[in-house]
Amino acid sequence: xxxxxxxxxxxxxxxxxxxxxxxxxxxxxxxxxxxxxxxxxxxxxxxxxxxxxxxxxxxxxxxxxxxxxxxxxxxxxxxxxxxxxxxxxxxxxxxxxxxxxxxxxxxxxxxxxxxxxxxxxxxxxxxxxxxxxxxxxxxxxxxxxxxxxxxxxxxxxxxxxxxxxxxxxxxxxxxxxxxxxxxxxxxxxxxxxxxxxxxxxxxxxxxxxxxxxxxxxxxxxxxxxxxxxxxxx
Amino acid sequence: xxxxxxxxxxxxxxxxxxxxxxxxxxxxxxxxxxxxxxxxxxxxxxxxxxxxxxxxxxxxxxxxxxxxxxxxxxxxxxxxxxxxxxxxxxxxxxxxxxxxxxxxxxxxxxxxxxxxxxxxxxxxxxxxxxxxxxxxxxxxxxxxxxxxxxxxxxxxxxxxxxxxxxxxxxxxxxxxxxxxxxxxxxxxxxxxxxxxxxxxxxxxxxxxxxxxxxxxxxxxxxxxxxxxxxxxx
Numbered sequence: 374x375x376x377x378x379x380x381x382x383x384x385x386x387x388x389x390x391x392x393x394x395x396x397x398x399x400x401x402x403x404x405x406x407x408x409x410x411x412x413x414x415x416x417x418x419x420x421x422x423x424x425x426x427x428x429x430x431x432x433x434x435x436x437x438x439x440x441x442x443x444x445x446x447x448x449x450x451x452x453x454x455x456x457x458x459x460x461x462x463x464x465x466x467x468x469x470x471x472x473x474x475x476x477x478x479x480x481x482x483x484x485x486x487x488x489x490x491x492x493x494x495x496x497x498x499x500x501x502x503x504x505x506x507x508x509x510x511x512x513x514x515x516x517x518x519x520x521x522x523x524x525x526x527x528x529x530x531x532x533x534x535x536x537x538x539x540x541x542x543x544x545x546x547x548x549x550x551x552x553x554x555x556x557x558x559x560x561x562x563x564x565x566x567x568x569x570x571x572x573x574x575x576x577x578x579x580x581x582x583x584x585x586x587x588x589x590x591x592x593x594x595x596x597x598x599x600x601x602x603x604x605x606x
Numbered sequence: 607x608x609x610x611x612x613x614x615x616x617x618x619x620x621x622x623x624x625x626x627x628x629x630x631x632x633x634x635x636x637x638x639x640x641x642x643x644x645x646x647x648x649x650x651x652x653x654x655x656x657x658x659x660x661x662x663x664x665x666x667x668x669x670x671x672x673x674x675x676x677x678x679x680x681x682x683x684x685x686x687x688x689x690x691x692x693x694x695x696x697x698x699x700x701x702x703x704x705x706x707x708x709x710x711x712x713x714x715x716x717x718x719x720x721x722x723x724x725x726x727x728x729x730x731x732x733x734x735x736x737x738x739x740x741x742x743x744x745x746x747x748x749x750x751x752x753x754x755x756x757x758x759x760x761x762x763x764x765x766x767x768x769x770x771x772x773x774x775x776x777x778x779x780x781x782x783x784x785x786x787x788x789x790x791x792x793x794x795x796x797x798x799x800x801x802x803x804x805x806x807x808x809x810x811x812x813x814x815x816x817x818x819x820x821x822x823x824x825x826x827x828x829x830x831x832x833x834x835x836x837x838x839x
Contacts, residue, residue: 374613375611375612375613376610376611378608378610378611378797379609380607386778457837465751475777477779514788518751518836518837519697519698519831519836519839520789520829520830521789521829521835522768522791522792523788524788537755544708546709546710554755555757555799555803556753556754556755558755559753559755560757560796560800563757563792563796564793564796564800567793567794567797568609574778582611596754597752598753602754603751603752604683604685604688604751605751
């Protein structure tokens, strides 16, 4: 099956308190989304509409560092101004997920308080407005150990299992697959970034043609690797 | 711009010595690729056609472990049968990139000796056979620290810069972007996996509509983070 990804156009700048869900529904309507599609949204517009924005005391590195330390539950690595921190959600990322790009001057955008809940609310609202319930993925842009360049990953999902479990599936020789869990939500997030970019003003995309497992799912419960399983803490 | 990803169908099982590049060109031809497209290929068919396949002494974990230790230049982490190792290419991944899924019984598939070179050769051959030179990305499936579920990443590229450098680009408020380097090749690899899957027998995909920087590029030189920059070695 072929896959297509369309940018969702016509959503302007978002400020705290804006009805982003309503704006998303209006902009999506013309594309004819279905229950089999996935709507991908960058977290920044979600955070802004939910008011997860803070004012910085000043534009210097100290104010920024204090904010990162406030948002972090643990500093994982630090080198110069680069801080890799664990957030209260369990994400391990640069600056504890705080982002000043595409934030109004003098402010910084935090991660949504509960990105899975944000995704569920967006999906419910799309259902109410459009009569269809596509899956929803909320993304952020993360760096990774060992590889240069950032990629978008899923920080919240609704209506889909973020992980496709292939345990028990056999390959073309009848051998059980070594790869047992594919992070479909992260692959969808990365794919959608290809039409959104970082400087384009496009904050959402409609992904069609992905085979996913519909139903409840959660990045927090299904994706974040528990500390006792993790080899890199 | 919208993006589409089509599976490249009609390529059968590959054995050492098979002319995979010719089979890929024949299967792609009907889809009408252009210089603006990206052809994504899973490394396994490339490795097989290049003869990067070894026979295992037996089916047990000891033979597998010895093979991993042969392929690794450094063991990064070990827990039970799980070994995270650095390969001679500089990749840090499970089992030093050795894979037994979709390998003939009693054999294991290694990584290509030089995946960037493999990508260049495939691209040159597509140019010769089809008269067009799409970019080429060769992928493998990697796990990551902190997040469950695997995603496809780029291990070799040709005809494109794997990293999109946004340094100096400004956001909608005129502020220079915090995110300066996007790993476009990894996002393309992840996107293409959505139509290839692990058990489908689809080993290639044609990706259209991605804005990339054409020209020479290399995963080895542009993506692998030098040890001195890395905080997780």
